[in-house]
Amino acid sequence: MQSSNRGKLFIIGIGPGNTDFMIKRASDAIRESDIIIGNDFYLNLIKPLVEDKEVIYSSMGKEVERARRCIELAEKKKVAMISGGDPGIYGMAGIVIEIIKKDSSGVDYEVIPGVTAATAAASRTGSPLSGDYTTISLSDLLTPLEVIEKRLDLAFQMGVPVVLYNPKSNGRPHNLAMALGTALKYKSGDTPVAVVKNSHREGEEIRYYTLAELFEDDGFVDMRSVVTIGGEESEFIGEGEDISGIITPRGYDRKYVY
Numbered sequence: 001m002q003s004s005n006r007g008k009l010f011i012i013g014i015g016p017g018n019t020d021f022m023i024k025r026a027s028d029a030i031r032e033s034d035i036i037i038g039n040d041f042y043l044n045l046i047k048p049l050v051e052d053k054e055v056i057y058s059s060m061g062k063e064v065e066r067a068r069r070c071i072e073l074a075e076k077k078k079v080a081m082i083s084g085g086d087p088g089i090y091g092m093a094g095i096v097i098e099i100i101k102k103d104s105s106g107v108d109y110e111v112i113p114g115v116t117a118a119t120a121a122a123s124r125t126g127s128p129l130s131g132d133y134t135t136i137s138l139s140d141l142l143t144p145l146e147v148i149e150k151r152l153d154l155a156f157q158m159g160v161p162v163v164l165y166n167p168k169s170n171g172r173p174h175n176l177a178m179a180l181g182t183a184l185k186y187k188s189g190d191t192p193v194a195v196v197k198n199s200h201r202e203g204e205e206i207r208y209y210t211l212a213e214l215f216e217d218d219g220f221v222d223m224r225s226v227v228t229i230g231g232e233e234s235e236f237i238g239e240g241e242d243i244s245g246i247i248t249p250r251g252y253d254r255k256y257v258y
């Protein structure tokens, strides 16, 4: 069934896991679309919504091709392009909008936000990001390694929590050790760290480390994990085997007595 003659491109973030963690506008837009484009992994997470749709499976690493194809299809049809987390955070929105601008395409598009990995993981680990924080991706596919190193060096001097996306993959197993080594230049070895693997998905696992411990052995971390390194005021909730999260006070204690 075709919904109307006018095309539209929805660039949709599905959040960290299955449809329970997606916003309503995202599921409505998928229902409204004629064609769904995304990779197996994400389409599997939202299977009930795409079962009776025309689906185009795309593989990782062909983002530019995928973006152009979606823009062309969206001239006449309603197309849903699926991204994990938020599409504007290390996702597909950037490249799609770059191409729309470059090609002066008049395509109608809408970016629909999703819960990004940093805040999804934070919700599982207390309140590690209560105030300012920063995120850095360790993927050097699109950003040169020297630029990542420079940003890390500056980020760890800010004293705020730092969330590392794309912390490790087969192609770049050493970037995480480099990042943790940089953190140790400025931060105490006792700094609390949370690793959240597969947040809000099957296989979810959470482990806590001190910065020095994770630097010693980061074997648990993989590309489906985010690593949250506490800021100068962050503390563990609980001790030893009973650690249940990280709290970064926002500063209420400077203003109120409680």
Ligand code: SAH
Residues within 6 Å of the ligand: 016, 017, 083, 084, 085, 086, 087, 088, 089, 090, 091, 115, 116, 117, 118, 120, 121, 164, 165, 166, 167, 196, 197, 198, 199, 200, 201, 223, 224, 225, 226
């Ligand atoms: N657009 C996505 C990020 C894509 S980059 C977002 O907003 O979340 C891919 C990286 O995101 C992964 O290497 C991992 O570090 C992180 N990531 C994405 N989903 C995750 C999840 N459910 N649990 C843990 N990390 C996740």
